[in-house]
Amino acid sequence: MAANFSGNLAGQVTDLPHFWEHTVGSGHATLALRADWQAQLKRAHDELGMRHVRFHGILCDDMGTMIEQGGKFIYSFFNTDQIFDFLLSIGMKPFVELSFMPSCLASSGQLQFHYRANVSPPRDLAQWSVLIKQLVTHWVERYGLDEVRQWFFEVWNEPNLTAFGSGSQADYFPLYRYTVEAIKNIDDQLKVGGPATADNAWVEDFLAFCKQNSLPVDFISTHHYPTDDFGQPGDDTETQLAKSKRSALRGEATQVRKQAGELPVYYTEWCTSSNPRDPMHDDPYAAAFIMKTVLEQNGLVQGYSYWTFSDIFEENYFPSVPFQGGFGLMNIHGIAKPAWRIYELLHALGTELMPVEGEHETVDAWLVRDGSSATIMLNNFALPRHPIATETVSFTLKGVSSVTAATIQRIDLEHANAKRRWEQMGKPEYPNAAKVAELQEVSKLKTETLEVRQKDGQTTIEVEMPPQAVASIRLEWQ
Numbered sequence: 001m002a003a004n005f006s007g008n009l010a011g012q013v014t015d016l017p018h019f020w021e022h023t024v025g026s027g028h029a030t031l032a033l034r035a036d037w038q039a040q041l042k043r044a045h046d047e048l049g050m051r052h053v054r055f056h057g058i059l060c061d062d063m064g065t066m067i068e069q070g071g072k073f074i075y076s077f078f079n080t081d082q083i084f085d086f087l088l089s090i091g092m093k094p095f096v097e098l099s100f101m102p103s104c105l106a107s108s109g110q111l112q113f114h115y116r117a118n119v120s121p122p123r124d125l126a127q128w129s130v131l132i133k134q135l136v137t138h139w140v141e142r143y144g145l146d147e148v149r150q151w152f153f154e155v156w157n158e159p160n161l162t163a164f165g166s167g168s169q170a171d172y173f174p175l176y177r178y179t180v181e182a183i184k185n186i187d188d189q190l191k192v193g194g195p196a197t198a199d200n201a202w203v204e205d206f207l208a209f210c211k212q213n214s215l216p217v218d219f220i221s222t223h224h225y226p227t228d229d230f231g232q233p234g235d236d237t238e239t240q241l242a243k244s245k246r247s248a249l250r251g252e253a254t255q256v257r258k259q260a261g262e263l264p265v266y267y268t269e270w271c272t273s274s275n276p277r278d279p280m281h282d283d284p285y286a287a288a289f290i291m292k293t294v295l296e297q298n299g300l301v302q303g304y305s306y307w308t309f310s311d312i313f314e315e316n317y318f319p320s321v322p323f324q325g326g327f328g329l330m331n332i333h334g335i336a337k338p339a340w341r342i343y344e345l346l347h348a349l350g351t352e353l354m355p356v357e358g359e360h361e362t363v364d365a366w367l368v369r370d371g372s373s374a375t376i377m378l379n380n381f382a383l384p385r386h387p388i389a390t391e392t393v394s395f396t397l398k399g400v401s402s403v404t405a406a407t408i409q410r411i412d413l414e415h416a417n418a419k420r421r422w423e424q425m426g427k428p429e430y431p432n433a434a435k436v437a438e439l440q441e442v443s444k445l446k447t448e449t450l451e452v453r454q455k456d457g458q459t460t461i462e463v464e465m466p467p468q469a470v471a472s473i474r475l476e477w478q
Contacts, residue, residue: 003391003465005358007367009374009399014353016368020294020346021049022303023095023152024329025269027313028057028115032083037312040330042090044309048329048340049347053087054095054268054305056157059131060117061103066131068104073127077138084143095152095268095305097196098132098179100164105131112163113315119164121171125178132182136190145187152191154221154268155179158198169202173209180215193219196268199228200252203259219302220260223269224252226289237275242385250296257300266303272339276316277325280384282419285468287342287411288381294346295366295377298353306343321429322439323419331418333436336443338470341416344445345409345472349375362388363465365395374400376473380465388467397459397475405476406450406461412469418443 024044031037032055044050059065064076087094100117101107107123122128140148158164159172172195180192195206200222210217226248227240235243245251249270256265270293272278272286280286290306297304311319311328322331329340336344350370358365366377376395382388397403413420421442422428425435450473453460463471 003358003360003363003393005356005365005394006396006398007354007356007365007376009354009367009369009397011355011399013369014298016298016349016351016353018049018347018349018351019297019301020304020306020343021051023052023054023266023268023305024048024050024309025305025307026053026055026309027315028113028117029055029060029083030057030062030079030115031055031312031314032086033079034312036332036334037310038086040310040312040334041092043334044329045090045092047347048343050092050309052093052095052152052303053309054097054154056097056099057115057117058096059098059102060100060115062115065135066102066104073104073130075131075134077135080135080139081142084139088143088147093151095154095266097154097157097268099157102131110165114317115314121165121175125174128175129178129182132179133186136183136186140186149187149189149191152193152219152266153179153183154196155192155194156196158196158223160195160197160199160201169205169209173206176206176210177213177215180217184216188216191218193217193221193263193266195220195222197222200224200256203256207259207261217263219264219266220256221266221268222256223267224249225269225271225274227273227275237273237278237280238384241273241383244383246292246381246383247296249293250300253297253300264302265300266305267301268303268305269307270304271307271327275325276313276327279325281325281327281339282323282331282337283468284338284412284417284470285381287338287470288379288468290339290342291346291377291379291470292364292381322431323422333431333439335418335436335439336416337418338411338416341411341443341445342470345377345411345470348472349377360391363391363393365393367397372478373474373476376461376475378463378465378471378473380467380469382467390467391465393463393465395461395463395473397461398457400459400475400477401457403452403454403459403475403477406452407447407474408450408463409445409447409472410469411445412466414466416443416445
């Protein structure tokens with residue numbers, strides 16, 4: 001099947017807001033006190049345009065937010081201030097996930113993750129409400145109401161899973177009620193939402209509960225991963241993905257968009273898989289998957305938060321291997337993965353999506369205009385164990401008489417792929433400074449000149465696309 005596409009710069013424009021830059025995920029709150037975490041987040045803001053960051057555990061014991069001594073509750077917001085001061089200093093804002101449970105308020109000893117977060121519901125909802133009131137009031141006093149009104153307050157994390165509590169609406173819905181009432185009593189313009197569920201769950205039930213009880217909801221938040229609903233229990237990640245569909249996440253977001261009505265929708269977690277040790281997180285496969293998934297969400301969501309920006313992450317343990325399949329766009333040494341580089345290419349796009357004609361089983365094409373230039377985004381992507389081969393892709397551009405410059409940037413096995421060079425080095429677990437610098441260089445996007453054919457007011461480019469690859473082609477004219 002020929003991979004032939006055409007795009008028209010004189011066609012109908014569709015807005016392309018950079019919703020994927022609204023928020024990016026991280027691990028848990030205390031990591032945000034690390035200098036290397038902070039340096040990598042600043043790069044995510046500066047190089048990728050990320051505007052908010054979301055992480056677990058701002059209420060965990062290791063943050064010291066609330067403890068009990070001598071039968072009295074004591075609050076300390078110093079560590080949260082250190083984190084939020086830093087976020088604001090680099091031009092970012094928090095997407096505040098209100099989790100997990102201070103042990104002095106916990107109803108059980110249910111723990112999760114390497115850092116032993118208590119995930120049980122509160123034993124006293126009234127005291128939970130006091131905690132939320134104290135915390136948010138402090139932030140308003142410290143940062144000002146105008147600032148905090150720009151933040152988002154998300155109640156808990158994945159309450160539909162027994163890994164994060166009882167998995168019961170009977171526990172989560174009262175938690176939301178007490179939380180939203182505490183925050184709205186401070187200022188009714190502060191933004192609060194939920195249900196923060198895994199797998200697109202509970203949206204209709206959550207909205208029905210809020211309507212029935214006259215509770216405000218400012219946004220819908222939920223999560224999804226392409227491994228959520230495919231395969232059988234116990235299947236490995238590759239098997240789950242092999243049974244998925246190329247556009248499965250768009251289908252799920254379409255359904256949530258309908259359920260949410262007029263409310264904004266924020267996916268506060270998604271990734272190429274839900275496996276924290278998935279080798280494909282480090283491969284060009286991830287870049288091809290991300291590009292297709294992100295651009296297919298246009299018009300459906302207001303925020304699409306990739307989980308996570310960094311491999312500085314310790315839910316299971318803190319690994320030292322440079323490429324170990326972590327969620328991050330960047331590894332522990334600050335070396336950009338192919339996933340980071342596709343976000344760099346997406347950030348460089350304009351905001352006018354132009355019509356494209358053509359179909360192919362594994363190749364997709366988009367055309368984005370930006371003043372006197374346009375970018376053609378191509379990928380050659382298939383899920384694991386599905387057929388894919390090198391394809392010759394032809395794209396004909398209409399609507400501009402004369403292209404004066406054409407360049408291409410690639411992500412594939414041979415381009416912007418630091419993991420491959422690391423493997424060629426012999427997979428050193430602790431690379432020295434010289435090797436890290438070499439990997440940094442290999443990870444970078446390279447710009448090459450591309451030949452074009454121009455005839456009868458049309459411009460045609462032809463590109464060889466290997467499997468699991470991305471190409472960004474920039475065309476300029478006068």
